[in-house]
Amino acid sequence: MSTDDARSNFEAVDWSEVEHSRTLLTPERLTFTVGIAVVFALYVYDSYTGVFFVGRWEIDTLDWIVYGGVVVIASLFGVPMLRHRDQTVRRLRRICSKPVHAVGGGLLSLVVLLGFVGPAIYGSPSVTFANQYNPPFWGKSKMGWANQCAGEVTVAADGFTRYCQGSMAYPLGTNHRGHSIDYLITEGAAVAVEVIVFTLAFIVPVAAVVGIVAGFRGGRIDDLLMSYVDVQLCIPAIVAFIMGYMYWNTSLLLLLVTFGLLSWGGIARIVRSETLQRREDGYVLVARSLGASAPYIGRRHIIPNITNTLVPSVFHLLALFVLVEAGIAFLGFHHIQTYSWGSIIQEGTALSVSTGQDFVRPPTTTSDIWWISTFPMIALTATLASLKITGDAVRDALDPRQTN
Numbered sequence: 001m002s003t004d005d006a007r008s009n010f011e012a013v014d015w016s017e018v019e020h021s022r023t024l025l026t027p028e029r030l031t032f033t034v035g036i037a038v039v040f041a042l043y044v045y046d047s048y049t050g051v052f053f054v055g056r057w058e059i060d061t062l063d064w065i066v067y068g069g070v071v072v073i074a075s076l077f078g079v080p081m082l083r084h085r086d087q088t089v090r091r092l093r094r095i096c097s098k099p100v101h102a103v104g105g106g107l108l109s110l111v112v113l114l115g116f117v118g119p120a121i122y123g124s125p126s127v128t129f130a131n132q133y134n135p136p137f138w139g140k141s142k143m144g145w146a147n148q149c150a151g152e153v154t155v156a157a158d159g160f161t162r163y164c165q166g167s168m169a170y171p172l173g174t175n176h177r178g179h180s181i182d183y184l185i186t187e188g189a190a191v192a193v194e195v196i197v198f199t200l201a202f203i204v205p206v207a208a209v210v211g212i213v214a215g216f217r218g219g220r221i222d223d224l225l226m227s228y229v230d231v232q233l234c235i236p237a238i239v240a241f242i243m244g245y246m247y248w249n250t251s252l253l254l255l256l257v258t259f260g261l262l263s264w265g266g267i268a269r270i271v272r273s274e275t276l277q278r279r280e281d282g283y284v285l286v287a288r289s290l291g292a293s294a295p296y297i298g299r300r301h302i303i304p305n306i307t308n309t310l311v312p313s314v315f316h317l318l319a320l321f322v323l324v325e326a327g328i329a330f331l332g333f334h335h336i337q338t339y340s341w342g343s344i345i346q347e348g349t350a351l352s353v354s355t356g357q358d359f360v361r362p363p364t365t366t367s368d369i370w371w372i373s374t375f376p377m378i379a380l381t382a383t384l385a386s387l388k389i390t391g392d393a394v395r396d397a398l399d400p401r402q403t404n
Contacts, residue, residue, distance in 0.1 A: 028075045035071030062253045069201030091397040104389025115193030118186030128178035136173045137166040173371040187339035198256045207264035211271025212298045229265040237262040250335045274306035307398040315391025341376040348373025
């Protein structure tokens, strides 16, 4: 075996990084501290002035929590990726090496971009009942369903029936309140991104730390943590959410907190099981004999070697939470101003036209207003599929056994 081949089978140890990790001020900690301070300063500024940062974009409590989550994700994942650019580029190329993985990653990136930028661009359009049930730009709907038509009005062959042709003013049509469907899909993407960021920033780290500590320490600590996980898993999250719905409010934050606090036990168990297997491996024993700390071993040796099971589990949890949020919104347990994909799909299956306009006749079947449910269902399905595909791609890219 040549020297180059032998070197390619082992990862070079960056001793300066090892030494740097022992210092108090690391780039990750500095990013976290500065980021949280900036978010808190903006929150105080917004609370006392009430000035909109971008257009008429209103920022609520959950948005500020999500911004804090973005800071956590940036410090945990973004900074290490920037510090190891060559490694990051190599892994991104590996993710994009398969067309299906590239498509999945591209779709997920598009949803994330739409969720972050979309609300700032669209703002909060007002309700325009006069333009309700306008079809997509290539379709048509009966003129009697709405007071106004944004596109051209045509007359059928019988000479009595009039149709509203779609227009680019509402490319994907409107619902019964006159809201543009593309605006609602953007709002739904923002809700999905909030679910993903909250899960990645606050739930997954807790589950990973508990699993690693339980598996690495063992003994009474393991028994205590796993007993808590068993008790937690016995409490149905949906029941806790409905109780909160009864006594408090119907905010998305309540749903995230309820399901987040009661649903991370599965990942903790997976991490613990993998840690029990890895803690007796030779590289871990050598690191312990050389005096490496438990947090360093967990971060440097345990987590990278359990990515083949941890990463798919995390992305499965993300997809599950997005689906659960949409399902609960479909059932009506959501805030009326939260435009989730689930609530939009429900609107397309219910012919509600309480507009106070007696001359407006509602559609007779839900298939007449197919565009209201179809486009959110496509967006939800594409998001769930992209999470699954991207999870497999990231697992393949991070698994050291496929590299070395």
